[in-house]
């Protein structure tokens with residue numbers, strides 16, 4: 001783990017409002033595990049704090065980030081040209097741990113896909129993948145995962161199942177719930193909440209990648225906490241004890 | 253290289269650069285990047301007699317030239333700090349300054365009493381920005397009288413040198429500084445964060461109120477250091493918005509004996525080692541032999 005300078009190789013839109021950024025790091029950041037993230041210093045004096053982004057891919061010295069433009073920082077990032085230099089601190093945080101005896105199921109919504117793609121890749125097709133987004137024009141986010149045959153839901157029904165990803169997952173729950181499965185998930189709060197509600201009766205093991213506003217990204221400030229079931233110290237740092245948590249130990 | 257070691261209340265520190273309380277976790281978190289012994293001394297996260305869970309999120313908010321935090325003083329409590337984390341500093345022989353707080357006078361006193369003198373404890377630092385719940389929630393640091401009383405009571409129960417850390421949200425910080433010194437404070441840390449509010453333009457609400465830190469705070473801190481160091485004789489630690497070595501130098505020249513770095517570490521996790529080196533380089537480049545040669549030089553005229 002270190003703070004490493006990189007040069008932008010490419011930074012292009014892959015769907016309306018979504019971009020893929022590739023950075024060549026000037027040296028190795030060490031092994032990056034699925035679910036880990038980096039804190040990125042977005043070029044420009046007016047973006048004061050760094051921004052957390054999941055490591056979408058990292059190989060041969062090239063770090064790839066998939067991001068959604070949601071505000072000032074990501075807006076600025078989307079305008080960062082090829083050749084620009086960017087500092088990234090990472091890899092940070094606790095990662096997804098795969099339990100060999102259970103069959104993995106991945107449930108992702110929208111840009112949450114960026115958080116689970118490296119896991120999907122590590123599992124090499126040995127997982128059932130459920131993905132949800134608003135419409136067909138966002139399907140291109142899934143490009144790299146298409147070879148693993150994801151099941152897709154769109155809210156408007158323009159591609160795959162019509163509805164949200166949890167509704168789609170529910171249709172398959174019957175077949176899964178009595179098997180030895182483990183769920184890995186990342187997505188909007190509402191998605192994670194309704195997924196939790198759905199699988200609550202079956203207590204299916206589930207690891208969730210959570211987001212929270214961050215300042216330091218490495219456990220220094222205690223700004224990024226989530227409330228857990230731990231009575232002694234309920235608030236755990238998303239950047240240090242997370243971002244991957246046991247769903248059953250988290251208050252959403 | 254210029255000699256940047258300092259003597260702070262009788263203790264020799266390798267350099268005058270410390271972290272600001274609450275901005276370097278429990279100390280161990282930074283180890284993957286640089287060793288804690290790099291610091292003149294490690295200042296602990298604010299500790300209290302009982303553990304505190306802290307506030308719900310959002311706890312941090314970005315501003316154009318700084319940030320607002322509302323951590324709510326989450327900490328494991330003074331006992332657990334000494335059981336779990338202090339051994340790490342012992343092993344490294346790295347000196348610490350123990351920052352602590354309370355919500356009543358009794359809590360401050362109990363906490364100070366708990367901390368036994370140790371070769372590695374360079375000082376205590378009492379955070380006076382806390383609300384006094386027995387006085388309707390007004391902060392301990394706001395009135396000279398309240399500052400005098402609490403500092404005096406804490407001094408009575410400890411033999412460890414005591415720094416009083418002041419809030420900038422006061423009518424006249426020099427009066428507060430004098431009250432703390434009259435009560436026996438051995439030094440002052442200036443300043444804590446400034447009360448502020450963040451605005452969420454998407455949700456059109458105020459998601460948090462908390463303490464403002466970072467570059468926006470620097471000129472306020474610099475003024476406090478300058479005025480108080482002229483008014484009192486005790487050593488002053490300057491803190492607030494220091495981002496680079498030149499900022500650090502300005503605090504020394506304004507009268508600070510040592511400085512603390514907080515928010516800068518979030519922007520650049522190597523800010524502290526860079527500033528230490530930068531200060532030494534500055535001394536060399538400008539023909540100063542030791543750090544003491546620049547302390548308070550901006551007082552003249």
Ligand SMILES: Cc1cc2nc3c(=O)[nH]c(=O)nc-3n(C[C@H](O)[C@H](O)[C@H](O)COP(=O)(O)OP(=O)(O)OC[C@H]3O[C@@H](n4cnc5c(N)ncnc54)[C@H](O)[C@@H]3O)c2cc1C
Nearest residue numbers: 051052053054066067068071072073074114211212213243
């Ligand atoms: C562990 C982790 C991994 C993430 N991975 C990705 C990813 O792979 N791709 C992606 O597009 N986004 C990801 N995010 C969310 C991303 O960090 C935010 O969308 C981004 O910080 C927004 O910045 P902004 O300036 O555009 O938005 P603004 O709303 O203008 O940001 C203002 C402040 O709020 C913070 N903030 C706003 N939204 C979020 C959020 N959802 N989570 C955390 N902080 C937020 C910003 O960091 C900034 O400090 C991740 C977040 C976390 C915590």
Ligand SMILES: Cc1cc2nc3c(=O)[nH]c(=O)nc-3n(C[C@H](O)[C@H](O)[C@H](O)COP(=O)(O)O)c2cc1C
Nearest residue numbers: 272273274298321379443444465466492493514515
């Ligand atoms: C996240 C965070 C937590 C803090 N926690 C404490 C604390 O526990 N006790 C304290 O006295 N000051 C605390 N402070 C205040 C800092 O120590 C410092 O006085 C202030 O941030 C100004 O310095 P800076 O601009 O360099 O950050 C905290 C500041 C931040 C940003």
Ligand code: FES
Nearest residue numbers: 217221222224239
């Ligand atoms: S962002 Fe600072 S502790 Fe997590």
